[in-house]
Amino acid sequence: MSHRKIVVALGGNAILSTDPSAQAQQAALVETARHLVKLIQNGDELIITHGNGPQVGNLLLQHLMANSEKNPAFPLDSLVAMTEGSIGFWLQCALDNALLDVGLDKNVASVVTQVIVDKEDPAFINPTKPIGPFYSEEDAKAESEKTGATFKEDAGRGWRKVVASPKPIDIKEINSIRTLLNNGQVVIAAGGGGIPVVKNENGYLSGVEAVIDKDFASQRLAELVEADLFIVLTGVDYVYVNYNKPDQEKLEHVTVSQLKEYIKQGQFAPGSMLPKVEAAIDFVTNRPEGKAVITSLSNLGALIESESGTIIVKD
Numbered sequence: 282m283s284h285r286k287i288v289v290a291l292g293g294n295a296i297l298s299t300d301p302s303a304q305a306q307q308a309a310l311v312e313t314a315r316h317l318v319k320l321i322q323n324g325d326e327l328i329i330t331h332g333n334g335p336q337v338g339n340l341l342l343q344h345l346m347a348n349s350e351k352n353p354a355f356p357l358d359s360l361v362a363m364t365e366g367s368i369g370f371w372l373q374c375a376l377d378n379a380l381l382d383v384g385l386d387k388n389v390a391s392v393v394t395q396v397i398v399d400k401e402d403p404a405f406i407n408p409t410k411p412i413g414p415f416y417s418e419e420d421a422k423a424e425s426e427k428t429g430a431t432f433k434e435d436a437g438r439g440w441r442k443v444v445a446s447p448k449p450i451d452i453k454e455i456n457s458i459r460t461l462l463n464n465g466q467v468v469i470a471a472g473g474g475g476i477p478v479v480k481n482e483n484g485y486l487s488g489v490e491a492v493i494d495k496d497f498a499s500q501r502l503a504e505l506v507e508a509d510l511f512i513v514l515t516g517v518d519y520v521y522v523n524y525n526k527p528d529q530e531k532l533e534h535v536t537v538s539q540l541k542e543y544i545k546q547g548q549f550a551p552g553s554m555l556p557k558v559e560a561a562i563d564f565v566t567n568r569p570e571g572k573a574v575i576t577s578l579s580n581l582g583a584l585i586e587s588e589s590g591t592i593i594v595k596d
Contacts, residue, residue: 285325285509286462289317290499290560292514293332295578296368301339307371314375316581318383323585326462328506329372330499333364333473340364341413357412357444358476358488365393365472372469389467395453395486396475396493396501402447410446410492415439430490445491449475449498453486455505462506474498496560504567511564511573512590513557518580520558520591522548536596537562561593569595 295313296306320327337360344354355363369391376389408431416424421432421440435441452458452471461468474493478486496513503511519531522543532539540562549555561573576590583589 287325287510288328288503288508289512291331293334294516297335310371310375314379316578318379319582319585328468330471331368332495336364337361357490361473361476362393368472369469387467390461391469392454392458394471394475395478396449396498397451398447398477399450400479404445404447408443408445410444411435411441412444413442415441447491449493449501452502471498471502494556496556500560500564503564509571513575514578518577520575532591534592538596565593565595
């Protein structure tokens with residue numbers, strides 16, 4: 282079973298639980314790295330992706346609090362790049378130490394990753410992803426006039442800026458990532474869904490204020506490196522249907538058509554389990570020889586031993 286190419290998408294809870302300090306997030310990643318190293322010990326080649334939702338939200342607030350002419354707040358694409366750097370550093374450090382603990386000599390590298398989206402993506406016409414602080418209606422209107430940003434009322438809690446969530450088309454650094462992977466390096470890439478960039482008619486790239494769904498970006502990456510296994514980590518060992526009801530049932534081996542039927546029934550919560558299930562479906566549909574797994578970090582050992590977790594295959 283060794284020498285599989287595996288893309289592991291870390292859930293946000295693998296980094297940030299309750300305490301948003303750098304120290305607490307680094308401590309959480311020490312535990313995360315201990316589990317990830319089991320895959321490397323198993324002889325697998327590893328690419329790790331991660332979320333950045335809470336981190337980029339906190340960084341945005343810090344920038345807005347200090348925003349002034351002398352020290353202007355950065356746009357969202359730059360903030361995503363900054364969190365790719367900070368989380369990449371924490372994860373590299375944790376993995377380097379975990380590899381040292383088990384006596385494995387492996388290099389770990391983070392790639393600041395630009396993910397190409399289509400500037401004509403309909404998501405840009407109807408931005409839906411709320412970011413940053415809550416504003417009163419008049420402050421939101423003033424801010425919108427000043428910056429051209431879109432604000433929407435958020436569940437009675439105030440007005441928030443919304444940005445587009447376009448679909449990832451391509452990963453600019455894919456050849457660099459492949460080169461590292463093919464030379465036995467552990468790669469951290471596409472953090473937070475990647476930095477959203479668009480191409481103009483001359484082929485020039487530029488960053489845009491948007492948020493790419495990290496599960497879809499990870500799935501695209503898994504496809505492009507021709508991964509054998511795409512593991513999406515979440516808070517539970519299995520995906521369930523009828524979750525938290527008396528007839529709840531865990532899914533162990535499941536096909537694409539079964540999952541599509543469950544999606545029709547509204548079994549998976551949008552914004553949490555649904556994108557993970559959809560990304561898993563997309564991966565095995567586009568790469569039929571591959572498998573996708575949705576499970577928890579603590580279940581990784583069991584997954585290596587006995588294929589534990591929700592395993593998704595093509596029909």
